[in-house]
Amino acid sequence: MDGKMRGVTLYADWDPKPEFKLGSKDIEKRQTYLGSLVWKNPRIEIAEHDIPKPGPDEVLIQVKACGICGSDVHMAQPDDDGYIYYPGLTGFPSILGHELGGIVVEAGKKAYDKQTNKPYRGGELVCAEEMLWCGSCKPCADGYPNHCERLDEIGFNVNGAFAKYIVLPAKVLWSLEPLRKVYKTEKEVFMAGSLVEPTSVAYNAVVERGGGIRPGDNVVICGGGPVGVAACAIMKRQGAARVILSEPEIGRADLGRKMGADFVINPLKEDFAEKVLEYTHGMGAALYLEATGLPTVVYPGIEKAVWEGKRLNSTVVVVARAEAKIPVTGEVLQVRRATIVGSQGHSGHGTFPRVIESMASGMDMLPLITKTIALDEVPENIVMLRADRKECKITCIL
Numbered sequence: 001m002d003g004k005m006r007g008v009t010l011y012a013d014w015d016p017k018p019e020f021k022l023g024s025k026d027i028e029k030r031q032t033y034l035g036s037l038v039w040k041n042p043r044i045e046i047a048e049h050d051i052p053k054p055g056p057d058e059v060l061i062q063v064k065a066c067g068i069c070g071s072d073v074h075m076a077q078p079d080d081d082g083y084i085y086y087p088g089l090t091g092f093p094s095i096l097g098h099e100l101g102g103i104v105v106e107a108g109k110k111a112y113d114k115q116t117n118k119p120y121r122g123g124e125l126v127c128a129e130e131m132l133w134c135g136s137c138k139p140c141a142d143g144y145p146n147h148c149e150r151l152d153e154i155g156f157n158v159n160g161a162f163a164k165y166i167v168l169p170a171k172v173l174w175s176l177e178p179l180r181k182v183y184k185t186e187k188e189v190f191m192a193g194s195l196v197e198p199t200s201v202a203y204n205a206v207v208e209r210g211g212g213i214r215p216g217d218n219v220v221i222c223g224g225g226p227v228g229v230a231a232c233a234i235m236k237r238q239g240a241a242r243v244i245l246s247e248p249e250i251g252r253a254d255l256g257r258k259m260g261a262d263f264v265i266n267p268l269k270e271d272f273a274e275k276v277l278e279y280t281h282g283m284g285a286a287l288y289l290e291a292t293g294l295p296t297v298v299y300p301g302i303e304k305a306v307w308e309g310k311r312l313n314s315t316v317v318v319v320a321r322a323e324a325k326i327p328v329t330g331e332v333l334q335v336r337r338a339t340i341v342g343s344q345g346h347s348g349h350g351t352f353p354r355v356i357e358s359m360a361s362g363m364d365m366l367p368l369i370t371k372t373i374a375l376d377e378v379p380e381n382i383v384m385l386r387a388d389r390k391e392c393k394i395t396c397i398l
Contacts (some may be wrong), residue, residue, distance in 0.1 A: 001053070001165075002243050003050075003051050004049065004050060005048070005191045006049070006163065007049045007095035007159065007160075007162060007164055008096050008097065008162035008163070009043075009045050009047040009049075009094065009095050009377045010042060010044055010076055010092055010093060010094060010096050011042070011092055011093045012042040012043070012084060012092045013037075013039070013092075014038060015040040015041075015081070015083075016029075016037060016038045017038070018376040020032075020038055024183075025149070025150075031089070031090065031091025031157045032091070033088065033089050034084045034087065035075070035084055035087055036079075036083055036084055036086060037083070038376070039075075039083065039086050039090060040081075040082045041078065041091060042075060042076045042077070042092075044076050044378075044383075045259070045379075045380040046375070046376065046378075046379065048049070049159070049163065051164075052159070052165060054111065054121065054136060054167050055108050056109055056111070056150070057111050057169060057170055057171070058108050058111055058167050058169055059102070059104055059106070059107045059120050059168055059169075059170050059173060060104070060105045060107070060109070061103065061165065061167070061168060062164060062165055062398075063097075063100050063101075063102045063161045063162075063163065063165065063166055064102045064103060064187070064193075065101045065102075065190040065191045065194040065396065065397055066097040066100045066160075066161040066194055066396045066398070067099035067133075067194045067195065067198065067226075067369070067394065067395045068097075068378065068393070069098065069099055069170050069198065071088075072096050072097065072155070073382055073386060074086040075090060075156070077175045080271075084186060086089040087321055087322070088156070088321060089151065089153050089157055090157055090292055091156070091158070094155065094157060094158060095166075095397070096155045096378075096382075097155045097378075098128075098155075098156070098160050098197065099130070099156075100127060100128055100193070100194055101127050101176060101190035101194040102126060102127075102166070102190065102232065103123065103124065103326075104120050104125075105165070106122060106203050107119065107120035107121070107122065107170070108170075112170055113175065115174070115175055115353070125176040125177060125179075125180070125186070126141075126175060126193070127173070127193040127231075128161075128172050129174075129200075129347050129352060130154045130155070130197055130345075131146060131151060131153055131154075131172070131346070132152040132158065132169060132172060133146075133151060134148050134149070134150040134151070137150055143348060143349075145345075145347040147344065147345075148203070152286075154166070154284065160340065162375065162396060163235035163348055163375075164398060172203075172347075172350045175356075176192070176193045176356070177336040178359075178360035179356065179359060179360055181360065182359070182360055187397070188366065192231070192359060194395055195226075195359075195366070195368055195393070196355055196356055197358070198226045198368075199233075199365055200231060200351045200352050200355045201227050201343075201345070201346045202227045202234055202319075203230075203346070203351050203354065203355050204343055204349070205231065205291075205319040205343035206219075206230055206289060206317060207342050208343075208351065209239070210315050210341065211287075213235065213238055213240055213287055215238070215239025215241075216240075217239075217240055217287070218240065218241055218244070218283060218286060218289070219231075219235040219242070219286065219288075219289075220241050220246065220288045220289070221235070221244070221245045221246065222246045222267075222290050222292050222298050223289075223290070223291035223293075224246075224247030224249065224253060224255065224256045224392075225292075226392055226393045227291050227319060228245065228247070228256070228291040229245075229252070229255055229256050229259050229368060230259070230365065230368065231291065232245055232256050232261045233260045233365065234317050234363075236261075237260070237358065237363055240260075240348075242262045242263065242279060243262050244261065244262065244265060245257075245261035245263070245268075245283050246264075246267050246272055246298075247264060247265075248269075249389050251370070251391075251392070252389065253266070254358065255367060257369070258367055263275075265342055267298075271301075272298075272301035272304075272306040273304035273308065275310070277308060277309055278304075280311075280376055282309065284308070284310065284314060285305070285314060285330075286313070286314060286315070287314070288302045288305070288314065289317050290316065290320060291306070291319050292320055293320035293322045294320075295318065296325070296327060299316075299326045299327060302316055303328070303329060303332050306336050307332045307336060309335075309336075312336055313339075314336065314339070315338070315341060316339065317340075317342075318340065318342050318343065320340075326340070368392050368393045369394075370390075370392045370393060370394070371392060371393075371394045372395050373395070374397065375396055375398055377396075
């Protein structure tokens with residue numbers, strides 16, 4: 001397929017801070033794993049691009065829905081010195097967007113659907129992992145694709161899905177066919193498909209990295225963004241006795257209740273640790289999820305709840321990206337037998353198909369989408385989300 005398409009494209013200037021040193025995985029003036037130390041003066045434009053062509057093991061997808069992620073906001077947001085907020089892998093210019101649902105248009109000769117072991121023919125409804133793991137480095141070979149040493153990321157350092165078309169390796173695609181029996185229209189299937197990626201980030205955090213819970217355990221989720229609210233749904237489905245969400249914004253708090261939270265704490269008006277202990281009858285939680293990106297603000301309250309609660313063996317999972325150091329007291333971890341783990345990504349471990357099957361069997365994630373927009377409206381909404389947190393997930397319908 002030949003021709004042009006329009007894409008929401010982020011441009012920025014390569015202007016490293018003095019403390020930045022080019023690493024072995026960085027490419028000078030093109031990409032870095034330390035974005036907030038390098039990229040300055042971000043700006044979004046809707047630019048014209050060639051429609052990409054699939055290689056032998058790749059698939060051309062017509063994008064039907066793509067959600068705005070907090071990372072899109074932080075890549076396009078300058079700090080007081082003009083540097084982007086996002087601290088991770090970035091390479092500009094790139095088309096933004098990685099939370100997608102779409103339809104296969106064209107496929108290479110070696111592009112197989114791993115679930116059916118049949119070649120893609122066109123017409124299949126799919127979603128995609130955001131992490132383009134290589135499959136051959138040591139972390140990938142050891143079963144940790146989220147930590148691939150040759151990682152590329154859709155919408156971060158390679159062109160993403162805020163465009164009519166995107167080419168992706170067949171290995172990162174997953175069928176949305178199970179969702180056809182749940183939703184009445186293909187539009188709803190594509191919208192639900194765009195939520196598989198952020199829901200898988202939450203699943204990887206609370207189940208794979210956090211170890212999950214036993215039915216009857218208590219869970220605390222800090223942050224009512226899409227990942228935090230998705231975690232509420234996952235943990236309630238796993239059998240949590242009480243899911244407690246800490247979120248000050250009223251709309252997101254109400255959505256959290258709808259998605260599975262039994263109690264909501266407003267940390268700006270209430271003592272977080274005191275409310276956690278009140279709601280859990282002094283026990284505390286088996287699992288705490290830090291999904292705010294404000295660890296210096298949030299972690300002291302988590303630590304207090306762990307220290308003063310009766311429960312041993314709590315796990316604190318850090319999923320939000322932030323450069324700030326967490327103020328950890330080792331004595332608390334030792335005495336309470338507590339653990340802090342980091343969570344990155346969503347790939348491997350059967351996460352995507354499990355999330356899709358959970359959605360197909362009753363875990364409806366569509367309420368996360370609180371606003372739909374057109375492609376031309378993406379830049380202004382990315383800018384709007386810097387200060388306005390009323391919307392949970394804004395999704396572009398193409």
